[in-house]
Amino acid sequence: MVLFLAGTSDARDLAVRLNRARISLLATVVTESAAKSLREEGIPVRVGRLTAEEMAGLIRVQGCNRVVDASHPFAEEASKNAMEAARICGIPYIRFERPAWIYGNHPGxxxxxxxxxxxxxxxxxxxxxxxxxxxxxxxxxxxxxxxxxxxxxxxxxxxxxxxxxxxxxxxxxxxxxxxxxxxxxxxxxxxxxxxxxxxxxxxxxxxxxxxxxxxxxxxxxxxxxxxxxARPQLDYGTSFSSAEEVVAALSKGGE
Known part of the structure; x- marks a missing residue:
């Protein structure tokens, strides 16, 4: 079971791919609107912000063995909480980071x-x-x-x-x-x-x-x-920028 931090459109797409790859997951989102689109795909969802301790408790109760953080690039607090929860529970943390936009050196x-x-x-x-x-x-x-x-x-x-x-x-x-x-x-x-x-x-x-x-x-x-x-500079450790890489990494690690 994977604890999956979602909320953005690309995170939803990744969750759907994982679900179709038969990788079991529990998604966490902040809003009901984000939860609705995941539930329509048959993905279980928990709504509401979580502290690191609350997230660790959820990991233990659900028996999660990995955390996939696909939260927004600016959801700094959520990412820090996810990393800490994974550390507390002694399970791997994987970051899905959407690619940055290359903006060059435009004077404007x-x-x-x-x-x-x-x-x-x-x-x-x-x-x-x-x-x-x-x-x-x-x-x-x-x-x-x-x-x-x-x-x-x-x-x-x-x-x-x-x-x-x-x-x-x-x-x-x-x-x-x-x-x-x-x-x-x-x-x-x-x-x-x-x-x-x-x-x-x-x-x-x-x-x-x-x-x-x-x-x-x-x-x-x-x-x-x-x-x-600019984006917050966090040391995520294991990080991927494509859905294919995340699916491959989780499939290799087993459920």
Whole structure:
């Protein structure tokens, strides 16, 4: 039995492949919407965030003998918890890391290493800032950017009730919220940038599977500056970037 950290579209595809390869797994996801697509494939799912200790407890109860971490490239806490849980239980940890997007050295892209650094860079630039980094770190940006009268902050995120409540709590007006579920094509990105008169886009290097290329290329074509947050640097140990490699590794190790 494999404890499988999922949640993204490519993680779901990998889970389906493992299931069809007769590798038994229990998937863990954060939201019910992510769970629904896995359950439709007959994959058992546990919903909710887990600490390292809770994850270790689940491993013991379910009799899992491996952990496959296919969480989002920016789900740093989840990955750390998974590695620690595997260590506590003395079982192998395998990371499935979606390939990075190669963005080159375009002068319109400013690479930063943290959300705080991105907020500071946006504050320096002023203008209309479109934030596409999700709700989890929203407060980092609202605290730094909303008080500035020379900045208009537009937040793009998933159309979930808790996200809208967080926007309201942090002071983002409804007219400046784009509640849509991607992925978005280049044309739609351009239309949104033009509609709001965006001057800077803040996004994360979440790979082509996360459509970062569509967001960035659309912005650069429109002459809009991009603040790109680099991925967290974690030492995952055993790591693969393709579903084929993960299936092969797990098949070789037995169930």
């Amino acid at each position: 892209i400013c690479i930063v290493s943290s959300y705080e650094e991105a907020a500071e860079e946006a504050a320096r630039r002023k203008g209309v800032i479109m934030l596409t980094t999700g709700s989890k770190t929203l407060a980092t940006f609202t605290k730094r950017l909303l008080p500035d009268p020379e900045i208009l902050l537009v937040a793009r995120m998933l159309p979930r009730k808790d996200n809208m409540e967080k926007c309201a709590e942090l002071g983002i007006e409804q007219k400046n919220i784009i509640a849509m579920q991607g992925p978005f094509g280049k044309e739609l990105n351009i239309a949104l940038y033009r509609h709001y008169g965006v001057t800077t886009v803040i996004t994360k290097e979440s790979g082509k599977a996360g459509s970062v290329d569509e967001k960035v290329e659309a912005a650069l074509d429109e002459g809009i500056g991009v603040i790109l947050i």
